[in-house]
Structure formats: structure tokens, C-alpha cells
Amino acid sequence: MAREARPARRLLPDQRAELVLGALVCAVLLFVLLIVVFVFKEAWPSFSHNGLSWFADDGNVDAQVQAIFTAEANRAEPVYTFHAWPIIWGTVLITGGAVVLSFIAALFVAVFVVEFAPDWVRAILEPVVRLLASVPSVIFGLVGVLVVVPFIGEHVITDEQRRSVSYIVSLSGYSLLAGVLILSVMIAPLMVAVFSDGLRAVPRGWLEGSLGLGINRWRTFWKIGVRTARPALVAGTVLATARALGEAVMLAMVTGGVAFAPNPADGLIFFVEPTRPLAATILQTSEELTAPAMRHTIFAMAAVLLFSALMLSLVGWAVKQPMKKYGVRA
Amino acid sequence: MSAAAPPAAPVPPPTEPAQRRSARDSSASWRLSDRIGLAFAWTLGIGFLIVTAAIVLYMMVQGLRFIRPALFVTSPAAGFSESETGGFLDPLLGTIVVAAMAMAIAFPLGLAIAVWLSEYGRPSALARATESTVEMLAGTPSIVFALFGTLLFEQGALALFSRTNDGVVYGRSFFAAAAMLSLVALPLVVANVREGLQAIPGHVREASYAVGKTKLTTTRRVLLPAARPSVVTGAMLGVGRIIGDTAIIVLLLGATLRFNPAGDVPLLSELRGTGSTLTSFVYANAPTGEANQPTKAYAAGFVLLSMVLLLNVAVDVAARRGRRWR
Numbered sequence: 217m218a219r220e221a222r223p224a225r226r227l228l229p230d231q232r233a234e235l236v237l238g239a240l241v242c243a244v245l246l247f248v249l250l251i252v253v254f255v256f257k258e259a260w261p262s263f264s265h266n267g268l269s270w271f272a273d274d275g276n277v278d279a280q281v282q283a284i285f286t287a288e289a290n291r292a293e294p295v296y297t298f299h300a301w302p303i304i305w306g307t308v309l310i311t312g313g314a315v316v317l318s319f320i321a322a323l324f325v326a327v328f329v330v331e332f333a334p335d336w337v338r339a340i341l342e343p344v345v346r347l348l349a350s351v352p353s354v355i356f357g358l359v360g361v362l363v364v365v366p367f368i369g370e371h372v373i374t375d376e377q378r379r380s381v382s383y384i385v386s387l388s389g390y391s392l393l394a395g396v397l398i399l400s401v402m403i404a405p406l407m408v409a410v411f412s413d414g415l416r417a418v419p420r421g422w423l424e425g426s427l428g429l430g431i432n433r434w435r436t437f438w439k440i441g442v443r444t445a446r447p448a449l450v451a452g453t454v455l456a457t458a459r460a461l462g463e464a465v466m467l468a469m470v471t472g473g474v475a476f477a478p479n480p481a482d483g484l485i486f487f488v489e490p491t492r493p494l495a496a497t498i499l500q501t502s503e504e505l506t507a508p509a510m511r512h513t514i515f516a517m518a519a520v521l522l523f524s525a526l527m528l529s530l531v532g533w534a535v536k537q538p539m540k541k542y543g544v545r546a
Numbered sequence: 547m548s549a550a551a552p553p554a555a556p557v558p559p560p561t562e563p564a565q566r567r568s569a570r571d572s573s574a575s576w577r578l579s580d581r582i583g584l585a586f587a588w589t590l591g592i593g594f595l596i597v598t599a600a601i602v603l604y605m606m607v608q609g610l611r612f613i614r615p616a617l618f619v620t621s622p623a624a625g626f627s628e629s630e631t632g633g634f635l636d637p638l639l640g641t642i643v644v645a646a647m648a649m650a651i652a653f654p655l656g657l658a659i660a661v662w663l664s665e666y667g668r669p670s671a672l673a674r675a676t677e678s679t680v681e682m683l684a685g686t687p688s689i690v691f692a693l694f695g696t697l698l699f700e701q702g703a704l705a706l707f708s709r710t711n712d713g714v715v716y717g718r719s720f721f722a723a724a725a726m727l728s729l730v731a732l733p734l735v736v737a738n739v740r741e742g743l744q745a746i747p748g749h750v751r752e753a754s755y756a757v758g759k760t761k762l763t764t765t766r767r768v769l770l771p772a773a774r775p776s777v778v779t780g781a782m783l784g785v786g787r788i789i790g791d792t793a794i795i796v797l798l799l800g801a802t803l804r805f806n807p808a809g810d811v812p813l814l815s816e817l818r819g820t821g822s823t824l825t826s827f828v829y830a831n832a833p834t835g836e837a838n839q840p841t842k843a844y845a846a847g848f849v850l851l852s853m854v855l856l857l858n859v860a861v862d863v864a865a866r867r868g869r870r871w872r
Binding site for chain 2: 234258358473
């Protein structure tokens with residue numbers, strides 16, 4: 217009996233498969249944890265040298281980057297001074313502007329696709345949304361650089377405006393406006409996809425009830441459909457915001473390579489002032505990764521991005537909870 | 547759904563309400579604000595179509611203007627004029643190589659995670675953690691992965707995957723780029739495969755168990771073949787994301803437009819070395835880039851866009867075949 221008991225402990229193939237798959241899953245989880253831990257660990261020196269003034273507005277970011285890098289190259293005492301406010305402000309402006317713009321557009325487009333479009337328009341629009349969502353960002357960047365930026369430079373900015381700020385920053389068309397416009401075209405299809413899934417999941421009976429009371433189709437869909445799909449609206453917005461935050465390549469191409477903080481007090485010029493968000497700054501300074509102090513600074517920027525992305529997925533998760541209760545998938 | 551339908555609701559499909567063609571349906575009698583709303587929806591819907599068509603057609607027209615058969619078979623070269631800078635043979639091959647390598651990691655891994663989540667998922671805390679981690683991966687900027695990649699592949703232990711120079715590991719190679727790109731594709735594979743597996747009704751599994759098949763065999767022989775359209779969709783979307791990514795390529799594959807092998811083992815040295823893909827070629831050839839040959843950028847962008855378009859069509863075909871379990 218005792219002799220027989222030992223081989224019985226051998227795992228069945230099925231149990232072994234479960235263990236192997238579980239181990240793989242654990243390995244991936246560990247790897248992701250490793251990414252988060254290492255990014256923050258590598259970022260720490262920059263934060264600890266600057267304290268909260270890392271986020272402050274003090275001086276020119278490009279000059280600071282230069283100082284960090286040259287100190288390293290001359291084998292001098294490493295410099296860590298870095299005040300990132302201009303690029304954070306640029307990120308907030310571009311992301312915020314694009315999300316607001318594309319939210320409004322995507323909401324109407326989703327309502328149109330789900331409820332009001334004739335069948336043949338819908339048959340075209342749905343694949344088009346998916347296609348636009350999968351166009352690589354570098355192509356948007358190329359179109360931006362060769363079409364949108366020259367257009368803004370030639371037709372939107374007047375010579376007078378150019379002269380009025382020429383001693384601070386040169387206006388060439390590489391601007392906040394170009395970044396916001398192209399980014400909103402990039403993220404709108406993501407929103408449309410999630411929004412229309414949510415709108416389609418609205419129980420038809422609720423809409424029929426409203427129609428039966430003699431309320432017209434637009435008002436019915438706007439007041440009942442869109443309100444019911446609110447969690448999907450938030451989920452789609454969160455998804456699109458995450459994409460907008462992380463967009464580096466297109467924005468590095470069209471917003472101009474200077475870490476300038478556009479100032480709303482400048483009036484209309486504000487929109488055509490150049491800027492550079494966090495992700496694009498990382499991309500453009502990445503050749504200086506070899507210098508340790510610079511590497512810590514770049515990782516600090518990445519840590520801010522990663523932290524924002526983590527917070528966003530937390531928001532997305534929290535929003536999904538009430539939806540699960542009603543069995544709505546989004 | 548069925549609970550929400552009271553007996554008053556008629557039997558015909560609910561997507562075609564009876565009021566659709568009634569007089570109240572004509573918006574002439576609506577309030578002004580409602581009519582403005584409807585007009586706005588139409589305008590934006592059509593505007594969306596026009597913007598997309600404009601971008602795609604513009605790229606197509608410019609691409610066809612500048613594309614030459616010779617571009618496909620010549621390597622990029624340094625030069626100042628259009629005739630000197632060569633074509634995009636290396637970037638094209640690089641795109642294919644990187645996509646294949648990244649999918650070779652992401653596809654089995656994503657399949658395993660999706661199967662585990664959908665069929666096993668037993669300590670439920672672990673399942674929930676996995677779910678949110680995959681979602682988090684989907685929301686993480688690819689530039690963060692790229693930076694982590696530079697950190698990871700500069701470790702001495704991973705020197706075998708990239709160029710080494712006097713003990714300093716360069717950390718940029720096809721291996722490095724593919725490893726980090728697989729993280730970008732992973733969430734797409736997991737989400738699609740999982741959705742496909744979950745769409746299979748429970749009685750299919752039970753039928754398989756009832757004839758004495760184990761969970762493993764059921765998954766392999768019944769569930770995965772049945773979910774094949776979703777599996778294919780996930781893989782295609784993953785490939786689409788990989789070939790469209792630029793940040794990881796620029797940081798981890800290096801700035802050389804040609805293949806730049808490291809070492810002298812035939813195939814391995816190419817993979818250990820740096821190179822480029824179509825995205826980094828476009829990035830470098832845009833007016834903001836180092837090479838600055840917009841006509842080449844248009845041609846390469848056209849090829850890239852055509853690949854994405856083809857993938858999209860393939861996804862559509864795969865998805866259309868996937869309506870079996872409804």
C-alpha cells in the first residue's frame with residue numbers, strides 16, 4: 217500500500233498543464249512588476265535630488281538637459297537639477313485638448329453609427345473606424361509634418377504674430393494646435409469603438425419605452441441611450457487618454473522640438489506656440505541615455521508617464537465595477 | 547434581455563421598431579435643439595469619413611507618385627539627394643523580421659495566458675491580478691517599455707543578445723526590440739483569444755468532458771479550433787500594432803537604417819545587430835528626421851499603410867467567419 221502511494225502523487229497531465237500555464241502567468245506578472253519597480257528605482261535619484269521642485273516651473277528644460285549632459289561628459293560633479301513643468305504643462309495641454317475635442321466628436325459619431333446612420337453609411341463607417349484606429353502613428357506624423365504644419369505656418373500664423381513673440385520663441389507651424397488636431401484624429405476612433413459598443417448594449421426596451429411615450433428619436437437616444445452608456449463613455453475616454461499620454465513619435469514630429477510652455481495669457485498665439493510633451497521629450501533625449509545622471513532624469517519622466525498610466529487603468533477598473541453589476545460589458 | 551421585454555413587445559426583431567417610418571419620424575416636427583443635435587451627428591459622422599478618406603487617399607496618391615520598384619530592392623544609403631539615398635529593402639525586411647520575432651514571443655504567451663484565464667483561473671485572486679495587469683500593459687506607453695528595454699538589455703547577463711564593445715553591452719538589437727514589442731502585442735492577443743474562448747457555450751465543454759476528455763485535450767482539440775477566428779484576429783491585431791510601433795524601434799533597434807550585424811555567425815549576427823523598420827525609416831526620412839528625404843518617407847509610408855490595410859481586411863474576414871456560436 218505504502219509503495220503504491222508514492223507514484224500516485226505524480227501529477228496527471230492535466231494538472232501539469234494547469235501548473236505550467238499558471239507558472240507562465242506568474243512569470244509574466246513578475247516581469248511586469250519588475251518593469252514598474254525598475255523604472256521607479258532608476259528614476260529615484262532624479263526625484264530625490266530635486267524633491268518636489270522636479271515638478272516646478274523654473275528655467276529652461278532644454279538648458280537643464282544640456283547642463284546635465286555636459287557635466288557628465290566633462291566628468292564633473294553630476295548635475296541633477298531638472299524642473300519639468302513646461303513639458304508636463306505641454307503634456308496636459310495636448311492630451312487634454314485632444315481628449316476633449318475627440319470626445320465630443322466621437323460621441324456624436326458613435327450615436328450616428330449606432331442609431332441614425334442609414335445602413336449603407338454604417339457599412340462604410342464601421343470598417344473605416346477600425347482602419348483609422350490601426351494606422352501607425354508615424355504616418356499621422358508624416359501627414360502632420362508635410363500638410364498640417366506648413367498649413368498652420370503659412371495660413372494661420374500672421375507675420376505680426378510672429379514678430380510679436382520673436383524674442384521668446386519662433387512660430388513656424390510646429391505647434392500645440394497641430395499636435396492637438398492630429399492627436400484627436402488618432403484617438404477618436406478608439407473612443408468611437410468603445411462608445412458604440414456601449415451604446416449598442418443599451419437594452420432596446422428602454423428606448424422603445426421612451427419612443428412609445430411619443431418622444432422623438434434624437435431625444436430618446438440622447439437622454440436614455442447616452443446616459444445608460446455613461447460607464448462606456450468613461451471607459452473609452454480612459455483608454456484614449458492613455459494612448460494620448462503615451463504618444464511620442466507623432467508629437468515629437470509635429471509639436472516642435474522646444475520645451476516651451478505655451479502661455480494662455482498670450483491670447484490667440486497660445487494655440488500656435490510650440491511645445492513638447494513628456495513622451496516626445498523622452499524620445500528626443502534618448503540618445504543621451506549613456507550618461508547616468510541623464511538616464512535617471514529620463515527615467516523620471518518615464519516614471520511620471522507610467523504613474524499616470526497606472527492611475528488611468530485604476531480609474532478604468534473602478535468605472536467598470538458598477539457595469540459588471542448590471543451585466544453590461546464594455 | 548429577455549426579462550426586459552414585457553409581453554406588450556411584439557415578436558419581430560427589436561432592431562426594426564415599428565415607428566421607424568412614421569410621420570413623427572421626420573425631424574421637421576422636432577424641437578430646434580434636437581434638430582441641431584441630429585444635424586451635428588450627421589455632420590460629424592460624414593466628416594469623420596471624409597477625414598479618414600483624405601488621410602488614406604493622400605498617403606496613397608503621394609505613395610504611388612514616389613514609389614519605384616527599385617526602392618524595394620536597394621538598401622538605404624547615406625546621401626544628400628533622392629537618387630543617392632537608396633531604397634527601403636532593409637527596413638522592409640526588418641519590419642517582417644521584427645514582427646515575426648515579436649509574435650513568436652507574444653502569441654504563445656498570450657494564448658497561454660488567455661487559456662489559463664478562461665479555462666483554469668483558479669486562485670481567483672491571481673486571475674484578477676492577471677486581468678488587471680494585462681489591462682495595465684495595454685495602457686502603458688510603449689516608450690516606457692522601450693526605456694526599460696534599454697535598461698534590461700544593457701545587463702551583462704544578456705550580452706549575448708546585442709553588440710558588446712570592451713565589456714560594455716550596447717543593448718540595441720532585433721532581439722531587444724522584439725522582446726519589448728511582444729509586450730505591446732500581448733494584451734491584444736490575450737483579450738481576443740479570451741473573448742473567443744468565453745463565447746463558446748458551456749455545453750460544448752461539457753460534451754467533451756462527457757466523452758472522457760481532459761480539460762487539456764478539450765482546450766486543444768475543441769475549444770481552440772472553435773475559437774480560431776478570434777485567435778487569428780488577436781494575432782493580426784498584434785502584428786498590426788507591432789509593425790506600427792515606432793518608439794520602441796527608435797530606442798531599441800538603433801538609428802542605423804541598414805542592417806548592421808554584430809559578430810560573425812551568419813543569421814544570429816544580424817539579429818544581434820541593429821537595423822531599421824519601415825516606421826523608423828519613415829521617422830528618419832520625414833522632414834524632422836535625420837535623413838530628411840520626404841519622397842522616400844511617402845513611398846515607405848505607402849507600403850506600411852498597405853500592410854496595415856491588408857491586415858485590416860484579413861481581420862474582417864476572420865471576424866466574419868467567427869459568428870458560429872451565436
